[in-house]
Amino acid sequence: MKTVLEKPNSRKSQMEKRKLILLDTAISKFAEGGFAKTTVKDIAASAGISSGLMYHYFPSKEKLLEAAIEKHIFLPQMRRILTDTKKPCREVLINIAVRFYDLLEQEKNSIRILLQEGHSNTKVKKVWDSLSSEGSAILQQFLSSRIATGELKTHNTEVTARCLFSIIFMFNFTKDIFKSSSLNDNQFIEQSIDSILNGIQSNK
Amino acid sequence: MKTVLEKPNSRKSQMEKRKLILLDTAISKFAEGGFAKTTVKDIAASAGISSGLMYHYFPSKEKLLEAAIEKHIFLPQMRRILTDTKKPCREVLINIAVRFYDLLEQEKNSIRILLQEGHSNTKVKKVWDSLSSEGSAILQQFLSSRIATGELKTHNTEVTARCLFSIIFMFNFTKDIFKSSSLNDNQFIEQSIDSILNGIQSNK
Amino acid sequence: MKTVLEKPNSRKSQMEKRKLILLDTAISKFAEGGFAKTTVKDIAASAGISSGLMYHYFPSKEKLLEAAIEKHIFLPQMRRILTDTKKPCREVLINIAVRFYDLLEQEKNSIRILLQEGHSNTKVKKVWDSLSSEGSAILQQFLSSRIATGELKTHNTEVTARCLFSIIFMFNFTKDIFKSSSLNDNQFIEQSIDSILNGIQSNK
Amino acid sequence: MKTVLEKPNSRKSQMEKRKLILLDTAISKFAEGGFAKTTVKDIAASAGISSGLMYHYFPSKEKLLEAAIEKHIFLPQMRRILTDTKKPCREVLINIAVRFYDLLEQEKNSIRILLQEGHSNTKVKKVWDSLSSEGSAILQQFLSSRIATGELKTHNTEVTARCLFSIIFMFNFTKDIFKSSSLNDNQFIEQSIDSILNGIQSNK
DNA sequence: TATGAATGAGCATTCATTCAT
DNA sequence: CATGAATGAATGCTCATTCAT
Numbered sequence: 001m002k003t004v005l006e007k008p009n010s011r012k013s014q015m016e017k018r019k020l021i022l023l024d025t026a027i028s029k030f031a032e033g034g035f036a037k038t039t040v041k042d043i044a045a046s047a048g049i050s051s052g053l054m055y056h057y058f059p060s061k062e063k064l065l066e067a068a069i070e071k072h073i074f075l076p077q078m079r080r081i082l083t084d085t086k087k088p089c090r091e092v093l094i095n096i097a098v099r100f101y102d103l104l105e106q107e108k109n110s111i112r113i114l115l116q117e118g119h120s121n122t123k124v125k126k127v128w129d130s131l132s133s134e135g136s137a138i139l140q141q142f143l144s145s146r147i148a149t150g151e152l153k154t155h156n157t158e159v160t161a162r163c164l165f166s167i168i169f170m171f172n173f174t175k176d177i178f179k180s181s182s183l184n185d186n187q188f189i190e191q192s193i194d195s196i197l198n199g200i201q202s203n204k
Numbered sequence: 205m206k207t208v209l210e211k212p213n214s215r216k217s218q219m220e221k222r223k224l225i226l227l228d229t230a231i232s233k234f235a236e237g238g239f240a241k242t243t244v245k246d247i248a249a250s251a252g253i254s255s256g257l258m259y260h261y262f263p264s265k266e267k268l269l270e271a272a273i274e275k276h277i278f279l280p281q282m283r284r285i286l287t288d289t290k291k292p293c294r295e296v297l298i299n300i301a302v303r304f305y306d307l308l309e310q311e312k313n314s315i316r317i318l319l320q321e322g323h324s325n326t327k328v329k330k331v332w333d334s335l336s337s338e339g340s341a342i343l344q345q346f347l348s349s350r351i352a353t354g355e356l357k358t359h360n361t362e363v364t365a366r367c368l369f370s371i372i373f374m375f376n377f378t379k380d381i382f383k384s385s386s387l388n389d390n391q392f393i394e395q396s397i398d399s400i401l402n403g404i405q406s407n408k
Numbered sequence: 409m410k411t412v413l414e415k416p417n418s419r420k421s422q423m424e425k426r427k428l429i430l431l432d433t434a435i436s437k438f439a440e441g442g443f444a445k446t447t448v449k450d451i452a453a454s455a456g457i458s459s460g461l462m463y464h465y466f467p468s469k470e471k472l473l474e475a476a477i478e479k480h481i482f483l484p485q486m487r488r489i490l491t492d493t494k495k496p497c498r499e500v501l502i503n504i505a506v507r508f509y510d511l512l513e514q515e516k517n518s519i520r521i522l523l524q525e526g527h528s529n530t531k532v533k534k535v536w537d538s539l540s541s542e543g544s545a546i547l548q549q550f551l552s553s554r555i556a557t558g559e560l561k562t563h564n565t566e567v568t569a570r571c572l573f574s575i576i577f578m579f580n581f582t583k584d585i586f587k588s589s590s591l592n593d594n595q596f597i598e599q600s601i602d603s604i605l606n607g608i609q610s611n612k
Numbered sequence: 613m614k615t616v617l618e619k620p621n622s623r624k625s626q627m628e629k630r631k632l633i634l635l636d637t638a639i640s641k642f643a644e645g646g647f648a649k650t651t652v653k654d655i656a657a658s659a660g661i662s663s664g665l666m667y668h669y670f671p672s673k674e675k676l677l678e679a680a681i682e683k684h685i686f687l688p689q690m691r692r693i694l695t696d697t698k699k700p701c702r703e704v705l706i707n708i709a710v711r712f713y714d715l716l717e718q719e720k721n722s723i724r725i726l727l728q729e730g731h732s733n734t735k736v737k738k739v740w741d742s743l744s745s746e747g748s749a750i751l752q753q754f755l756s757s758r759i760a761t762g763e764l765k766t767h768n769t770e771v772t773a774r775c776l777f778s779i780i781f782m783f784n785f786t787k788d789i790f791k792s793s794s795l796n797d798n799q800f801i802e803q804s805i806d807s808i809l810n811g812i813q814s815n816k
Numbered sequence: 817t818a819t820g821a822a823t824g825a826g827c828a829t830t831c832a833t834t835c836a837t
Numbered sequence: 838c839a840t841g842a843a844t845g846a847a848t849g850c851t852c853a854t855t856c857a858t
Contacts, residue, residue, distance in 0.1 A: 010837075011836085011837065011840095011841085011842070014842090015842075018842095031323075032323075033324060034238070034239075034240060034320070034321075034323070034324055035238075035240075036238060036239075036240030036241050037240050037324065039826085039827065039828085040827080040828060040829085041827080041828090049843080049844090050843065050844045050845060051828090051829090051844090051845075052829085052830080052831085052843075052844060052845065052846095053842075053843055053844075054829095055828095055829070055830080056841090056842065056843075060828080060829080061827095061828065061829090089405070112323060115319050115320070116238075116319070116320045116323075117238075119238075119316065119320075120237065120238055120241070128381075129381045132378050132381050132382075133381060133382070136382070143404075151405070152404050152405060153404055153405065155395075155399070155404050156387070156395055158382075158386070158387075159387070159392060159395045159396055159399060160399055160404055162371075162374070162375065162378075162382065162392075162396075163367075163371045163396050163399055163400075165374070166370045166371045166373070166374030166375065166378075167366075167367045167370045167371065169370070169374060170366070170369070170370030170373060170374055171366065171370065174336050174366075174370075177332075177333045177336050177337060178336075178337070178340070178362075178366065182362070183360070183362075183363070188363060188366075191359075191360055191363040192363055192366075192367050195359070195363060195364055195367055195400055195403075196367075196399055196400065196403065196404060197403050197404060197405040198403040198405055199399075199400065199401050199402040199403030200347075200356050200357055200359050200364055200400060200401060201293070201294075201355070201356060201357065201401040201402055218817095219817090243851085243852060243853085244852075244853060244854085245852075245853095253818080253819090254818060254819045254820060255819085255820070255852095255853090255854090256818070256819055256820060256821095256854085256855080256856085257817080257818055257819075259853095259854070259855080260817070260818080264853080264854080265852095265853065265854090422838095423838090441732065442646070442647075442648060442728075442729075442731075442732055443646075443648075444646060444648030444649050445648050445732070447830085447831060447832085448831075448832060448833085449831075449832090457839080457840090458839060458840045458841060459831095459832090459833090459840085459841070460833085460834080460835085460839070460840055460841060460842095461838080461839055461840075463832095463833070463834080464838070464839080468832080468833080469831095469832065469833090497813075520731065523727050523728070524646070524727070524728045524731075525646075527643075527644075527646070527724060527728075528645060528646055528649065536789075537789045540786050540789050540790075541789060541790070544790070551812075559813070560812050560813060561812055561813065563803075563807070563812050564795065564803055566790075566794070566795075567795070567800060567803040567804055567807060568807055568812055570779075570782070570783065570786075570790065570800075570804075571775075571779050571804050571807055571808075573782070574778045574779045574781070574782030574783065574786075575774075575775050575778045575779065577778070577782060578774070578777070578778030578781060578782055579774065579778065582744050582774075582778075585740075585741045585744050585745060586744075586745070586748070586770075586774065590770070591768070591770075591771070596771060596774075599767075599768055599771045600771055600774075600775050603767070603771060603772055603775055603808055603811075604775075604807055604808065604811065604812060605811050605812060605813040606811040606813055607807075607808065607809050607810040607811030608755075608764050608765055608767050608772055608808060608809060609701075609763070609764060609765065609809040609810055622858075623819095623820085623821070623857085623858065626821085627821075630821095651847085651848065651849080652848080652849060652850080653848080653849090661822080661823090662822065662823050662824060663823090663824075663849090663850090664822075664823060664824065664825095664850085664851080664852085665821075665822055665823075666850095667849095667850065667851080668820090668821065668822075672849080672850080673848095673849065673850090818858100819856105819857100819858085820856100820857105820858100821855105821856090821857085821858100822854105822855085822856085822857095823852105823853105823854085823855080823856100824852100824853105824854100825851105825852100825853100826850105826851085826852095826853105827849105827850085827851080827852105828848105828849095828850095828851105829847105829848085829849090830846105830847085830848080830849105831844105831845100831846095831847090831848105832844105832845105832846100832847105833843100833844085833845105834842105834843085834844080835840105835841100835842090835843085835844105836840100836841105836842085836843095837839100837840085837841100837842100
């Protein structure tokens with residue numbers, strides 16, 4: 001009975017499983033060597049399948065890239081980042097920043113592809129655009145709410161949002177360049193937020 | 205006679221000229237289509253020479269990329285950005301930011317290559333690293349000097365420097381994504397600097 | 409009960425039915441795109457079955473071609489063409505010609521395959537050979553009988569038979585090339601027969 | 613001196629030579645195994661060059677086929693066939709037929725390709741069409757001239773021309789099928805012509 | 817120097833065939 | 838029987854690199 005009931009599933013489920021593996025493998029392989037230099041054979045081998053099988057799941061190497069990027073689009077996670085709005089502004093911003101940083105860290109490969117292939121591939125570019133816009137939008141929304149509560153000065157939230165997004169994004173992206181820093185990651189994030197919040201100019 | 209005497213010179217100068225043309229062509233072609241997708245033939249044709257001749261100047265396509273990136277390394281320009289230290293801090297910072305932004309704009313192609321090939325090519329990565337570090341270092345140096353004059357609070361200049369660098373860099377990099385902004389480029393830069401200088405938190 | 413009893417029958421009949429469908433589909437698909445360019449998947453899909461199932465009926469794509477050609481061999485029909493031997497020679501010849509022409513028209517796909525694959529596939533070649541020979545033989549036989557009756561001059565019937573066969577075959581094969589002709593198909597056939605019967609030379 | 617003068621030629625001439633070899637090799641290989649089954653590698657190897665070099669001369673396998681067919685188009689030769697119009701009709705027709713037959717024999721490979729690929733490739737079809745039309749036209753023209761002189765009866769020359777063309781063409785095409793014939797090639801041709809000229813019907 | 821013909825390894829993709837389900 | 842997932846050899850084509858001229 002069990003087998004009979006499960007049989008129809010097992011093939012499909014293996015296909016689904018393999019598709020996911022393929023998507024993940026593709027992300028990491030493309031990130032590793034770039035889209036053009038990565039061969040279908042290499043991806044397939046790393047995914048544990050034959051090269052021909054890839055074409056059962058995706059019509060081309062390019063579509064595989066697009067599917068992979070779309071699977072690893074982390075918009076939902078990004079939207080989820082902004083939740084507890086009751087805490088003080090600084091705390092919330094740091095929390096957002098840290099979680100955004102972690103997300104970037106986790107999706108490092110996707111980020112790399114976004115940056116590398118965004119100019120050649122329209123769909124990839126769209127994903128990158130939507131991530132940037134959305135990231136900035138989430139922050140703007142939060143900043144506006146805190147202007148309303150009087151916690152923040154009236155200011156151009158778009159500017160601040162993009163600044164914050166840029167700082168966290170670039171911090172993540174360049175952190176192996178600046179490894180000699182005296183601060184750890186969280187300290188850096190906190191101090192960056194404080195810069196934006198308090199400024200660096202003395203009250204002369 | 206004349207020709208005999210001039211040949212070595214004219215040859216040399218032609219060689220140098222061609223090398224430079226090749227380097228510039230390479231930068232723009234690589235930026236356009238990515239390193240792997242760009243063919244030697246295409247670069248050579250755009251540079252007005254035969255594909256074989258490239259190999260007289262550079263031992264391989266990869267070395268051409270490296271030479272091209274090294275030629276377009278804009279460290280000297282970046283160093284020149286920080287000159288007039290007599291003006292008020294805000295003015296200087298804005299001036300630095302605007303000039304840095306212009307430099308990025310001008311070297312758009314190099315930037316793109318830096319980002320795209322930085323992970324595959326060691327030399328390219330080094331250039332990217334040195335640019336980031338130096339960019340941040342220049343700013344740090346300036347910030348320190350203004351802490352010394354009392355114009356700025358005592359704070360971690362490394363953090364601020366990286367923040368400023370990130371903001372300008374990302375602003376340049378993502379500006380076609382956020383075209384609907386109500387501010388023009390210079391206004392955005394100014395307000396970003398002001399955020400960092402004055403903060404956004406209200407003095408409750 | 410019913411189903412149990414009928415299954416063996418219905419299966420067999422379904423098998424036979426499918427085999428026939430497969431054969432017909434194969435003929436038209438192969439004729440359309442050539443043997444090499446036509447895929448098993450395409451044939452199977454057009455026949456309404458899975459690609460794997462083809463291999464239950466035929467051991468390979470090549471054998472399918474051979475079987476298809478053998479099924480569509482129209483020798484029996486060709487033999488049936490020559491029946492009413494009582495009518496006058498001209499009438500009979502025209503009748504033969506028209507019916508042969510119709511047969512060629514009807515088996516257009518087979519003809520095309522015969523011509524296209526006859527050189528690569530031994531069995532296909534054999535079919536083509538047997539059709540030509542038989543076609544010619546049927547005509548020879550008829551011509552001889554009419555020489556015996558005195559209706560025709562004594563002459564080399566092999567030559568005439570092949571001429572007649574060639575004329576009708578090529579007429580059918582090239583008829584879309586010569587569409588601008590002032591004659592319709594039947595008129596052309598009649599006049600061709602008359603050429604052979606009466607000649608074109610004047611009785612100077 | 614000689615070498616200096618010839619050097620510029622030698623490269624070009626080798627290219628031209630190779631192009632021609634390629635074209636001839638292609639014709640015979642495509643005729644042998646059909647277009648789809650013949651590999652570029654095979655053609656190149658038979659032509660004594662590397663597979664990649666083919667793409668210096670022709671942009672694709674398909675274009676090679678077309679170029680090959682166009683090179684082997686024998687329209688000029690066909691036109692040259694009809695020259696001596698002073699001799700008696702029968703003599704001229706036999707001469708035309710024999711020479712046409714020889715031409716077909718010589719261009720056997722082209723014919724085969726014309727027949728095999730005429731349905732898949734537009735350019736090939738055009739060549740086939742033009743050959744048939746022209747072949748028939750040449751004959752029509754001659755027949756008309758001999759009707760004018762009174763040597764031939766007034767009749768539809770289009771029909772006769774196509775009949776003659778068909779007979780010779782098919783005779784050449786099917787001659788290995790009918791090898792057991794009691795007649796040799798020339799005898800067959802002569803008797804075919806006589807059938808058309810004199811008819812086979814007895815003057816009852 | 818300068819050219820571009822020539823090479824051949826390498827790649828994306830296809831497809832006949834097999835076989836687990 | 839029937840399916841279609843899976844395989845992998847084979848193919849057209851590209852392109853960095855070499856080298857004769």
